[in-house]
Amino acid sequence: MDFYINEDTAWLRRAVSWVVNIVVVLACAWFLVYGYGGQVEISGNSMQPVLDGGDVVLTDRITYVVRRPRRFDIVVFKREDGRKNVKRVIGLPGETVQIKNGLVYIDGSPLKAPEGLDLVSLAARAESPVLLSEDEYFLLGDNRDSSEDSRFSNVGNVKESQILGRVWLRFLPLLKLDFIPGGQ
Numbered sequence: 583m584d585f586y587i588n589e590d591t592a593w594l595r596r597a598v599s600w601v602v603n604i605v606v607v608l609a610c611a612w613f614l615v616y617g618y619g620g621q622v623e624i625s626g627n628s629m630q631p632v633l634d635g636g637d638v639v640l641t642d643r644i645t646y647v648v649r650r651p652r653r654f655d656i657v658v659f660k661r662e663d664g665r666k667n668v669k670r671v672i673g674l675p676g677e678t679v680q681i682k683n684g685l686v687y688i689d690g691s692p693l694k695a696p697e698g699l700d701l702v703s704l705a706a707r708a709e710s711p712v713l714l715s716e717d718e719y720f721l722l723g724d725n726r727d728s729s730e731d732s733r734f735s736n737v738g739n740v741k742e743s744q745i746l747g748r749v750w751l752r753f754l755p756l757l758k759l760d761f762i763p764g765g766q
Contacts, residue, residue, distance in 0.1 A: 620640065620641040620643055620658070620746065620747055621638055621639065621640055621641070621753075622638070622639055622641060622658050622666055622668060622749075623636065623637070623638050624636065624637040624638070624639065624668055625667075626728070627725055627728050628668075628669070628723030628724070628725050628728055628729035628730065628731070629656070629668055629669070629670075629723055629724050629725065629729075630724060630725040630728075631724065631725075632656070632724055632762065633656075633668065633724075633749075633752065633762075634758075636755075637752050637754065637755070637758065638752070638753060638754035639658075639668070639749045639750075639751060639752050639753070639762065640749070640750060640751040640753060641658045641746060641747030641748060641749055641750070642747050642748045642749075642750045643746065643747040645747070645748050646745065646747065646748065650674075650675075650742070651671050651674075651719060651742070651745055651748070652671065652674075653671055653672065653673075653674060654670060654671060654672075654695070654696075654699070655670070655671045655748050656668060656669070656670050656671075656748065656749040656762055657669065657670075657671055657719075657721070657745050657746075657747065657748055657749065658745070658746045658747050658748075658749060659721065659740050659744045659745045659746060660744050660746055661737060661744070666746065667730075667737070668749060669721035669722060669723050669729070669731050669732075669740075670699070670721060670722055670723070670724060671719050671720075671721055672686060672688075672693065672699075672719075672720050672721060672722045672732075673688060673712070673714050673719060673720025673732070674714070674719065675714055675715065675716045675717060675718055675719065675742070676714060676715075676716055677689055677714050677720075678690070678711045678712065678713050678714070679708055679711070679712045679714065679720045679732075680705075680708055680709075680710070680711045680712065681702045681705035681706075681708040681709060681733070682705065682709065684701055684702060684703060685700055685701065685702070686699075686700050686701075686702055686722075699722075699724065701726070702722070702726045702733075703726060703727055704726070704727070704733065705733065706733035706734050707733055707734065707735060707738075708720075708732070708733050712732075712739065714739055715739070717741050717742045717743070718739040718740065718741055718742070719732075719739065719740045719741075719742065719745070720732045720739060720740075721737070721740050749762045750762055
């Protein structure tokens with residue numbers, strides 16, 4: 583049996599195929615840009631040595647739809663004054679954080695952290711135990727001597743709704759293009 587394609591319908595099939603392909607490509611592009619493309623420029627030196635002032639990073643907004651932020655994730659959050667900041671998650675919901683004798687304690691036990699992330703020279707409000715509610719996180723900058731973070735009342739505990747996403751890639755400057763490791 584011969585299969586005959588009518589020339590009148592062949593152009594219609596090609597046009598529909600093109601439209602479907604364009605819609606699929608646009609949907610994929612939107613998903614990638616929305617989910618993994620939010621960009622933030624790092625301001626200041628509070629995240630050194632991992633991130634420097636002027637670095638531009640991409641944030642992953644999709645991960646926190648599936649799971650909650652983990653300890654040591656580097657996150658972008660929106661402060662009460664509307665500014666975006668980048669800090670590292672140290673204390674998780676329901677935990678008690680305290681800084682004493684230069685060390686971070688979680689629920690009374692010293693924080694087991696890589697590369698000196700457990701050391702803090704200034705405790706500020708965390709000199710006394712800070713109890714986190716079920717939707718709050720305690721965030722610190724990696725450069726603890728030059729960071730405005732959860733130790734200070736103008737930032738304080740960060741609510742989960744304030745966290746905009748996880749930093750996953752530094753893409754500017756191009757010479758420092760690198761994936762940013764996540765939490766544990």
